[in-house]
Amino acid sequence: EDKVVQSPLSLVVHEGDTVTLNCSYEVTNFRSLLWYKQEKKAPTFLFMLTSSGIEKKSGRLSSILDKKELFSILNITATQTGDSAIYLCAGTASKLTFGTGTRLQVTL
């Protein structure tokens, strides 16, 4: 059975801090890893990673995939209160398998 594990489960940081969220996966016939941000209801897409070692960046967010170690990280630099959300990662084969998510709270 495919499995995706995220850590930490929750995290509280101060505005301006840098955070690293972790995602490990065991997905048969793995094709890609996706990151989503869920603030209230609908998760919104952040990144799709298919190649190992190539960093993807979007503003203060960046992510990288290690297909040898079956691992991905999501970095957020200079965090803001608007970054407070649940961050979900998912491994894809013929379907997506989601992790439990990391709840990030950014305080003033």
Added chain:
Amino acid sequence: DGGITQSPKYLFRKEGQNVTLSCEQNLNHDAMYWYRQDPGQGLRLIYYSQIVNDFQKGDIAEGYSVSREKKESFPLTVTSAQKNPTAFYLCASSQPGLATPTGELFFGEGSRLTVL
């Protein structure tokens, strides 16, 4: 604007009643999905459909049923056989590609079902 519409947003039902959650998309996507989200458990796949008139069970299909008679519609019925139906339900769609079999998922706003 293109997107996914779920209805109703909130739903209360008595135990033992079947309920149907609506999901409509105008993105022209082939694939549609239903997920259930409980606190601390992330998103779990209930059913998915990769083409009209075809669907497959996900990881937690027991007590649920779906249909896919039209490309844009993928309703989910929560039956009385589902032992713990109170949850947040998310519908999603995607356009699978060769490099990414599932494609990027686009989500609806969700339906929160509470069984009294």
